[in-house]
Amino acid sequence: MHIAFIINSHETEEVKYTTPTLGYAAYKRGHTVSYIGVGELGYDSDGNLMARCKTISDRKFKGQETYFKAVQEQELTPVSSENLDVLFLRNDPSDEIGEREWAQNAAFIFGEIAVRNNVLVLNHPSSLASAVNKMYFQHFPEVLRPETIITRDEKEIRDFFKKQKQKMILKPLKGSGGTNVFMMDKKNEHNLSQTIEAICRDGYVIAQAYLPAATKGDTRLILMNGEPLQVDGEYAVIQRVNAEGDIRSNIHAGGRPDTVKVTDQMLELAEIVRPKLVQDGMFLVGIDIVGDKLMEINVFSPGGLNMMGRAYERDFAKEVIIAIERKVAYKNTYEGYLENKMLATL
Structure with a gap:
């Protein structure tokens, strides 16, 4: 199979990340593996997803580091959804906040085109689009979650702070990797207004009960x-x-x-x-x-x-690739009868 991974960019991707690990696992199993930066996606006049990608084939490597270094050294070459079996959306939209706002939704938009072109897209693109911020988490049963409010109103946050006996977590609705996450308590309560204001610059604030x-x-x-x-x-x-x-x-x-x-x-x-x-x-x-x-x-x-x-x-990466191989086999066997959303978790 030909599997392409969507990443934020080739410049920011590192060999220690999970995506290169998955790519190398697929490569070792004899698959064609491509890497596509979000900015390298496109749409052609025939209605197909098109992209520029980095691909390597027909070479043996001692390990993941030499493999990924060789991939990074490749020139960008064109690829079309007509030539893809799987598109794995592995970019992080929160990394694009502030500098490349256009890149936040690009993978989902073009992923939907790939679905229409009969490419297996993981995770399901329309579901990912609805999960672009932490509000997605609030759609799961309350028993799973710490007590939480989401707001831009300082008074509501202060009232929640009192309810939590002056100890809570503040973080942005959009974001990942621990960026702008703060624990507020009696000692730093004097910074509460400033902290709320800083988070509000990027949108809504999540105030969450502190778990000891x-x-x-x-x-x-x-x-x-x-x-x-x-x-x-x-x-x-x-x-x-x-x-x-x-x-x-x-x-x-x-x-x-x-x-x-x-x-x-x-x-x-x-x-x-x-x-x-x-x-x-x-x-x-x-x-x-x-x-x-x-x-x-x-x-x-x-x-x-x-x-x-x-x-x-x-x-573990090999097990993920084996699961994807099964999905491709199901897709080919049923020839359009199984929707992408079902295949994604089948």
Whole structure:
């Protein structure tokens, strides 16, 4: 099969990211693999998705680093949806806030064209478009979530602060990677107005109950087809431990990864989110767990597979590619009878 990965840009993609890990896993299984930056997407006069991509083939590599370096050195070449079997949307819209606003929705828009061109698109593009901010999380059952309000009104946030006994988390409705996430308490209450104003510059503010278990970091669990991803008895999961003095556990924000045992409570949370993820065609998702609650559902570019693979000595990326191969086989067998949203989590 020919699988193309949509990334933010070739300049910002790094070999340690999950997308190159998935691409290398597909390449080792004999597939044609392409990488497309959001700005390299287009639409031709015949109604097809077109793009410029970096592709490499017919070479053997010692490992992922040499493979991805060779990919990055390639010149951009044209590709059409007529030549693609799978388009995997792995760009993060929140990385485009401020500088490339046009790029936030581009992958979903062109992904819809690819669906019409009979390309399997993961995750389902129209569902991703509706999940472009953290409001998507609020559509899941309340039992999963910490008490939360979303507003731009300072008084409402101050009232919530009092209700939470002067301890809460503030973060933007749009964003990821731990950017502009603040823990507010009695000690820094004098900065509350300033913090709200700073977050409001980019849109709405999420005010969320503080979970004491967050001092130990959070747990990232990867779900595939709505189920926890596992290989030979090991789950694709990692504990993200906060850097000292920081409430954020995101690896990009200084958190460190550690192994963790998957508990029945974690599996119960995963089971609660499963029906909606399946309904929405969310093939590969990362859920972030603190205590008995979910803090976030990452449906765009959930990372950590490389770290998880090293930690548990399992090839989780290979398992993802095998699942995609099955979907392509289903699509070809049923010849248009199965919709993209269903195939995405089948």
